Amino acid sequence: MSTLAAPQLTGTGILLRFALRRDRLMIALWIGVNALMVLSMPNSLKSLYGTPEERADLIHQVSTNASFRALIGPVFDTSLGALTAWRVGVYAGLLAAVMSLLIVVRHTRDEEESGRQELVASGMVGRRASLTAALLAAGVANTVLALLVTVGLAGQGAVGALALGLGVAAVGMVFATMAAIVAQLTESARLARGLTAAVLGAAFVLRAAGDSATDGGTSQAFGTGGGSSVLTWLSPLGWLENLRPYAAERWWVLLLFAAAALVQAALAYELAGRRDVGMSFLPTLPHCLKGVGGTPMGPAIGRLGSAGALAWRLQRGSVYGWSVAFFLVGVVYGGLTDGVADLVGDNEKAREIFQRMGGQSGITDAFLASMVGMMGLIAALYVVGSVLRLNGEETSGRAEPVLAHAVGRLRWAGGHLAVAFGGSALIMLLAGLGFVVGYGEEAGPILGVALVQLPAVWVIGGLAVALYGLLPRAAPAAWGVAGAVLLIGWVGPALDAPQTVLDLSPFGHLPKLPGGGMSWGPVLTLTGLAAVLVAAGLAGLRRRDLTT
Structure with a gap:
């Protein structure tokens, strides 16, 4: 770390401990629900589809139905581990993303909106310490989730469990850094959460549209033919799907997550260094500004009755x-x-x-x-x-x-x-x-x-x-x-x-x-x-x- 960057991170450790202590119940709840959803799935699938023939029939039914592919995604293998990744992988990534964006927005824009960040900044705290602590808190939460998934599914295959755990955590960190950018752009925490959630929804829609548009034949379902749609590759949830846990893992897909998270984090840090506390790059427009045809572009004019x-x-x-x-x-x-x-x-x-x-x-x-x-x-x-x-x-x-x-x-x-x-x-x-x-x-x-x-x-x-x-x-x-x-x-x-x-x-x-x-x-x-x-x-x- 350069000598110029170090003072801007002063106090990060204290703020991180405070964030983890403050959010200990919320983080534990999100991790617990997500991990239990994933870890309970192999036994449920085994009781439902105990034989390879039953699982092959399930996969055939799903792979030939575009609606089911859009909802859950394609299947790449008949093992219980692969079926678990297919059934809950995308939704585990969704929950990790929501948890991460809530953590980051709460400890960045929420703190500024309430005025607490101004008090913190008046002490021996670096300019980017709060943002760093928020991202580290999200990182800690996603790391714990990845460990639970990896250890809990190791019985189905340690390599596949590691791939699924890392993939779910990586989705969380991509949207943590996305939330960090949006928190610099917007003036309110509510809008920051809403915009980041909208991006997450768009990612799910892109993934669903790509999977439903792809030929769902059995050969492709088992990875022996075809490939994912371009729309699927435009979504981080599609990257998780194409990591293919328990089905000849594509480890290079993790590089996409790493690159996206690093680029977004760098942009968030750059934006954080260019604005004053409490301000934003997209402030609410004043009453006097008008759009085409005289349409107000700022807050609604008039009184609330x-x-x-x-x-x-x-x-x-x-x-x-x-x-x-x-x-x-x-x-x-x-x-x-x-x-x-x-x-x-x-x-x-x-x-x-x-x-x-x-x-x-x-x-x-x-x-x-x-x-x-x-x-x-x-x-x-x-x-x-x-x-x-x-x-x-x-x-x-x-x-x-x-x-x-x-x-x-x-x-x-x-x-x-x-x-x-x-x-x-x-x-x-x-x-x-x-x-x-x-x-x-x-x-x-x-x-x-x-x-x-x-x-x-x-x-x-x-x-x-x-x-x-x-x-x-x-x-x-x-x-x-x-x-x-x-x-x-x-x-x-x-x-x-x-x-x-x-x-x-x-x-x-x-x-x-x-x-x-x-x-x-x-x-x-x-x-x-x-x-x-x-x-x-x-x-x-x-x-x-x-x-x-």
């Missing part, structure tokens, strides 16, 4: 993004529904898993119920993030000037809660419409399946409200609850978890539609529980002191 209007202004971008994503995912899953019976075939174990997730109806109805149920589990993440926007507004100091005027706490909170709970209903409705478009069936029953998930989603949101109102310092624990519920719903049925474990999730008490009978008791009970939790949280918010 209510607390609800302010909440909508702050969260509308998130609502739009989730809405589009849920509709498109619904279209994709709906398109897969007709082919699920052929995919499952005579495999009773696979049929049992779908029925544990979706009910004891026909396999098509069970698949439909289980996939819509998964959308409900993901919607719980949206409602938690939207509710905790209250906590972010309070801790950043932005709530104080709003509440200093003729706006009561309940009106202020009510605006955000309307967006949170109403937005969850909107995205589930759009998911149902996506299934209707993809599946081509009548809208009524499928929309009913989507909307029946809302009471469970609202219970998770109500718990987030209660934590924020009563125990504000514990409010981020709502992410842990949502993650645990997601893990139970995703992995529990595949691991044949006891019913008592599945019942820990509010989603385990919902009627299994379509196919099963509608039971209003659990729906009304969960809705009432959500209302009680919200009321308790609002009562606590009204009585306690706010962070100033």
